[in-house]
Amino acid sequence: MRVQHDIVIVGAGLAGMRAAIAAAEKSSRLSIAIIAKTYPIRCHSVCAEGGTAAVLREGDSFDLHAWDTVKGSDFLADQDAVEFFVRECPKEILRLDNWGCPWSRNEDGTIAQRPFGGHSFNRATFAKDRTGFHEVHTLYERMIKYDNVEIYPEYFITNLIIEENTVQGVSAIELKTGNLVFFEAKSVVFATGGAGRLYGFTTYSHQVTGDGMTLAYRNGIPLKDMEFIQFHPTGLIPSGILMTEGCRGEGGYLLNKNGERFMKKYAPEKMELGPRDIVSRAMWTEIIEGRGLEGDYGPYIALDLRHLGEEKIEERLPLIRDAAIKFAGVDPVEEPIPVKPVAHYTMGGIHTNVRCETPVKGFFAAGECACVSIHGANRLGTNSTAECLVFGRVAGENAAEYAMNAKENKITEEAMRKEESRIYDELLGKSGDESPYQIKRELNETMDKNMWIFREESELKEAVKKIKELKERYRNVEINDRSRGFNTDLMMTIEIGYMLDLAEVVAIGALKRQESRGAHYRIDYPKRDDENWLKHTMAYYTPEGPRFEYIPVTVTKWEPVERKY
Amino acid sequence: MAEFRVRRYDGFRSYWQSFEVPAKRGMTVLEGLYYIKENLDSSLAFRASCRMGICGSCAVKINGKPRLACETQILFLGDKITVEPLENYRVIKDLVTDFEGFFAKHKAVKPYLIRKDENYEEPKELLQTPEQLNEYYVFTLCIKCGACYSVCPAASTLDSYLGPAAMAAAYRFCADSRDEGQRDRYEVVSSSQGVWRCHLAMECSEVCPKNIEPAKAVQMLRRSTAFSILRGILGW
Numbered sequence: 001m002r003v004q005h006d007i008v009i010v011g012a013g014l015a016g017m018r019a020a021i022a023a024a025e026k027s028s029r030l031s032i033a034i035i036a037k038t039y040p041i042r043c044h045s046v047c048a049e050g051g052t053a054a055v056l057r058e059g060d061s062f063d064l065h066a067w068d069t070v071k072g073s074d075f076l077a078d079q080d081a082v083e084f085f086v087r088e089c090p091k092e093i094l095r096l097d098n099w100g101c102p103w104s105r106n107e108d109g110t111i112a113q114r115p116f117g118g119h120s121f122n123r124a125t126f127a128k129d130r131t132g133f134h135e136v137h138t139l140y141e142r143m144i145k146y147d148n149v150e151i152y153p154e155y156f157i158t159n160l161i162i163e164e165n166t167v168q169g170v171s172a173i174e175l176k177t178g179n180l181v182f183f184e185a186k187s188v189v190f191a192t193g194g195a196g197r198l199y200g201f202t203t204y205s206h207q208v209t210g211d212g213m214t215l216a217y218r219n220g221i222p223l224k225d226m227e228f229i230q231f232h233p234t235g236l237i238p239s240g241i242l243m244t245e246g247c248r249g250e251g252g253y254l255l256n257k258n259g260e261r262f263m264k265k266y267a268p269e270k271m272e273l274g275p276r277d278i279v280s281r282a283m284w285t286e287i288i289e290g291r292g293l294e295g296d297y298g299p300y301i302a303l304d305l306r307h308l309g310e311e312k313i314e315e316r317l318p319l320i321r322d323a324a325i326k327f328a329g330v331d332p333v334e335e336p337i338p339v340k341p342v343a344h345y346t347m348g349g350i351h352t353n354v355r356c357e358t359p360v361k362g363f364f365a366a367g368e369c370a371c372v373s374i375h376g377a378n379r380l381g382t383n384s385t386a387e388c389l390v391f392g393r394v395a396g397e398n399a400a401e402y403a404m405n406a407k408e409n410k411i412t413e414e415a416m417r418k419e420e421s422r423i424y425d426e427l428l429g430k431s432g433d434e435s436p437y438q439i440k441r442e443l444n445e446t447m448d449k450n451m452w453i454f455r456e457e458s459e460l461k462e463a464v465k466k467i468k469e470l471k472e473r474y475r476n477v478e479i480n481d482r483s484r485g486f487n488t489d490l491m492m493t494i495e496i497g498y499m500l501d502l503a504e505v506v507a508i509g510a511l512k513r514q515e516s517r518g519a520h521y522r523i524d525y526p527k528r529d530d531e532n533w534l535k536h537t538m539a540y541y542t543p544e545g546p547r548f549e550y551i552p553v554t555v556t557k558w559e560p561v562e563r564k565y
Numbered sequence: 566m567a568e569f570r571v572r573r574y575d576g577f578r579s580y581w582q583s584f585e586v587p588a589k590r591g592m593t594v595l596e597g598l599y600y601i602k603e604n605l606d607s608s609l610a611f612r613a614s615c616r617m618g619i620c621g622s623c624a625v626k627i628n629g630k631p632r633l634a635c636e637t638q639i640l641f642l643g644d645k646i647t648v649e650p651l652e653n654y655r656v657i658k659d660l661v662t663d664f665e666g667f668f669a670k671h672k673a674v675k676p677y678l679i680r681k682d683e684n685y686e687e688p689k690e691l692l693q694t695p696e697q698l699n700e701y702y703v704f705t706l707c708i709k710c711g712a713c714y715s716v717c718p719a720a721s722t723l724d725s726y727l728g729p730a731a732m733a734a735a736y737r738f739c740a741d742s743r744d745e746g747q748r749d750r751y752e753v754v755s756s757s758q759g760v761w762r763c764h765l766a767m768e769c770s771e772v773c774p775k776n777i778e779p780a781k782a783v784q785m786l787r788r789s790t791a792f793s794i795l796r797g798i799l800g801w
Contacts, residue, residue: 025685039664041709042612042620056690094688100678100741102698102705109692133619134705141677153668176657205615238591241617296590323617326636329591437603481608485576486658489607 001181002411005033005150006403008170008185009396010157010212012036013043014132014385015367016191017139018092018392019399024146026400033183035152035172037207037491040140044193044205045388048132049244049319051116051124052389053382054089060121062086067558069383072118072275073376074518074528075560076225076536076553081354081372083556085390092389093125101138102127104316114316115249118275118380118565125382129244129319132385155181156491159419160188160215160363161411167362168409171419175491178484180420182411186403187362189395190216190350191388194368195502196229197495199343199451200444203235203242207495212369214498216350217505221358222538222549224371225348226502227509230379230519231453233279235342238297239327243320243339245381247303248272250316254283255302255336256291267565274565277378277519280341284453287340295338302336309333341453345384347375347519348509351538356395362402362409366395373536376553377518428490432478436493439470439477443496443503446470451507456523460511467503468545474500505539505546512548513537530560567639569597571609572649574656582606588639594646595623595634598660611660618774621708624651624715625660631712633774651715667711670727674735674753679746697742704737704782706775713769713779725758729769729779732760736782739789748793755790 007023009016012034020034036043055065065086070077097103097111104112104126116124127134143149155172158180162168169184192212196204217223233254234243248254254272256262266282267274274282283301286292292299305313305320310333313321317332324330324337349371356364356372367388374387450463474497481489515529516522534553539546567588570581584605586597595613602609614620616635623634626649628642639646654662713729720726735754739747754760763783770778 038612038614038620038622039668039709042614042622044615046619047615047617091688094690095685097691098678098680098683098688098743100738100743102702103693105693105695105698107695109694109697111690130619130706133708137705144672145677176663205620206613239616319619326618327591435603435607437607441603479607483575483608483658486610486661487608488602488610 001179002184003033003181004184005031006185007032007187007189007399008183009034009189009191010036010170011191011193011367011369012040012151013045013191013193013367014135014139014388015392015395016189017136017143018389019189019191019366019396020143020149021139021146022393022396023400024149026397027404028148030148030400030403032149033152033185034149035155035157035183037154037156037175039153040151041136043136044208045136045385046133047203047205047242048135048385049129049242050246050249051114051126051131051382052093052135052385053116053119053123053380054093054125054386055086055123056090056093056111056113056125060123064121065123068119069374069380070558071563072378072380074378074563075530075534076376076517077374078372078554079556079558080554082374084354085374085387088390089386092386092393096135096138099138099142101134104128114246115273116381117245117248117273117279119382124246124249126246129246129317135385157192157211157215158423158494160219161415162219162360162363165360166409167360168411173423173491175486178487180423182416184409184411186406186409187364187399189399190365190369191367191392191395192369194346195499196343196346198443198447198499198503198506200448201235201240202343203232203240204343209495209499210502211495211498212365213349214501216358216365217501217539217541220541221360221363222351222540223348223505224351224536224538225373226346226505226539227513227537228347228377228519229343229451229506230276230345230347231280231341232276232344233283233341234303234339236324236328237295237300237338237340240342241323241327242344243303243324243337244317247305247317247320250312251308253304254279255304256286257293258291262286262291270565275378275380278565280453281521283341293338300338300340303339304336305332306334306336345379347371347373347377347379355398356391357398362406364395364399366391377520427493428479428482430478432476434473434477436474436477436496439474440496440499443467443470443499447503451510454521454523455510457511460507463507464504464511467500467507471500471504508546509537509539509548534560567597567644567646569601570645570647571601571659573659576658590640592639593635594627594637594639594648597639597646598634598648610658619708621710624710624712625649626651631715631772633710636774651711653715653717653720654711664711667709667714667728667730670731671709671734673727674731675746675750676734676738678738678741678744679749680743681745691743693742700742701737701740703777704733704740706777707733708775710774712772712774716768716772718764718766718768719762723758723762726762727754727758729783732786733777733779733782736786739786747789751790751793754786755794760786760790
């Protein structure tokens with residue numbers, strides 16, 4: 001089946017919905033489709049908790065936000081992109097205000113802000129500790145006002161179709177019926193999120209399997225800086241559910257088994273509010289050196305909020321309290337929360353410029369699936385939701401502009417037949433003796449063990465070998481469910497295939513980068529090496545595995561210096 | 566070990582199937598469903614996403630009551646657990662039900678801020694005190710899981726009834742100090758599919774996993790729409 005629109009946006013989280021609104025604002029004559037594998041408000045963006053960065057008040061400045069971001073990135077961010085980004089954040093906060101976002105407020109009615117890790121001004125704009133949730137709902141509510149935005153919920157993307165370096169559209173399975181639908185479009189925006197489910201211990205929602213990244217990659221578009229995976233300091237044990245950095249922003253402590261605020265050894269000035277890479281390494285060091293607390297699920301670190309008092313916890317961190325009680329049986333008013341570092345964010349992604357353009361004409365990417373790059377080697381908390389809003393808008397506007405000047409595209413019959421046969425004959429009809437879920441389990445174990453916070457050559461080599469073995473075994477998977485309607489067995493099996501390709505890029509990229517920068521820490525190369533490695537990794541697909549190239553980092557104002565917090 | 570009795574549907578027939586799930590302390594019903602899918606029967610269909618009670622995907626009927634599978638501990642339920650799809654929705658497959666109508670009803674109440682002075686390019690900060698925020702905040706917490714609608718007696722007898730979640734959404738915006746769209750919304754919610762259809766059974770408030778009390782929103786809307794009609798008659 002064919003469906004035609006001017007613009008097709010894939011992914012209905014913060015970036016995708018912001019793109020849809022931006023395109024609709026550009027012209028009411030454009031026909032815009034937003035397709036996603038969940039209903040829009042079920043996206044992973046709802047899990048963002050702590051806040052969204054923006055310069056709103058006197059005393060703060062664009063230069064300061066930009067400098068914090070660049071320093072946080074360990075100088076791998078492109079500074080022109082960062083300078084553009086920080087200037088656009090405040091308007092996004094105010095737009096959401098005008099669209100109904102229930103921002104937390106000061107007594108005088110102005111929008112409140114709080115401290116956050118790595119920021120030298122209180123610029124985390126927040127809606128209690130459910131910031132992403134409220135932003136998502138606000139954007140959704142706004143988006144449904146536009147008659148020219150059509151929502152396709154529960155469509156699972158299977159391919160990106162490109163001819164002569166120009167995008168033609170995408171193919172997706174309508175989950176309800178199992179039909180393959182071909183969306184023809186003049187421009188396509190990917191806003192498909194990160195790749196966090198490569199890991200077992202992770203804050204990510206189940207569906208964050210890097211679909212868009214892999215499809216772009218398989219179609220010849222490079223993935224940038226994929227070895228940089230952020231480990232958030234405070235994942236709830238045992239589930240990995242995010243305990244927001246806002247806990248520490250509001251004054252929470254991290255304690256080892258001696259009751260010591262150990263951050264004084266690692267970041268004496270910023271303490272618990274150091275950037276995430278540094279805090280996570282500090283916590284992991286405490287654990288490795290035997291100063292973690294002992295629990296049913298191994299050693300952990302205590303996140304202590306007790307001194308904040310019940311009133312403040314209820315007012316500022318209600319979700320955290322609720323989640324800690326429900327998922328760990330711990331009331332933070334009474335007891336410290338058991339936490340440890342957890343896979344949280346994919347700094348890398350589809351290579352784009354600051355206009356969200358990729359090397360393919362008419363194809364744009366925004367949000368976590370893209371790499372502009374404003375996060376470099378380590379993202380600051382509150383900059384990801386801000387990125388989704390700012391670059392979601394940019395992608396939507398530029399995709400609209402492109403579509404207004406482009407001719408209609410057509411997916412060829414041959415391309416349709418090929419894709420149909422790949423899904424229904426090669427995958428769904430295939431016999432084999434491998435369980436996709438067993439492969440995923442082994443992938444998760446490998447990533448958690450070999451691709452974690454501290455990395456070294458032998459472990460990375462082992463990971464590469466294991467991933468190649470899993471890719472080989474994946475060719476032999478069998479999908480037991482042969483039915484069409486809502487076949488999540490088929491969907492998950494395809495997702496696991498996506499993840500294997502990405503894992504290979506992450507692992508080989510990490511093996512090649514012989515330095516320590518931001519979230520990528522090599523025990524065997526513990527220093528940052530600007531002479532050889534102040535550059536972006538670009539991974540290109542080949543059937544034998546990724547081919548790597550490197551491109552320079554854009555430096556405008558800030559020469560790299562040593563990072564101290 | 567816990568026995569999961571799951572209500573299945575393959576598009577043609579509906580039947581019960583039992584699975585043995587090794588239940589550990591802290592394990593949730595959702596984790597049990599994943600265990601079944603990944604180890605026992607991969608054809609089992611259910612929805613899940615955030616697994617932390619914020620995305621609203623995984624509401625199902627567990628031991629007779631609608632709950633979020635992700636935040637329901639197996640050990641609190643004993644060793645026999647029944648899992649069924651939500652009622653008042655058409656079943657697509659197994660535990661997956663059709664939410665198209667639910668979201669259409671939500672959209673029908675104009676659940677967005679309506680303002681005359683809107684400026685997309687140059688937005689201005691609007692003031693709202695913490696007290697004004699508290700007037701409606703609890704109703705912003707709706708995750709659209711659909712649990713309320715599944716137990717609503719009015720919805721079960723009248724397909725077109727807008728239902729508790731949509732009412733809560735309508736009230737949430739009417740009570741927002743930044744909003745100017747009350748009249749537009751009153752028109753929808755006071756229609757024959759609106760607030761006056763509610764039986765006041767309060768079951769929606771009973772089952773809401775976010776404790777937002779949609780029934781209270783219905784009550785408040787009844788009051789406001791009645792006043793609004795009265796004002797219209799008296800020409801105030």
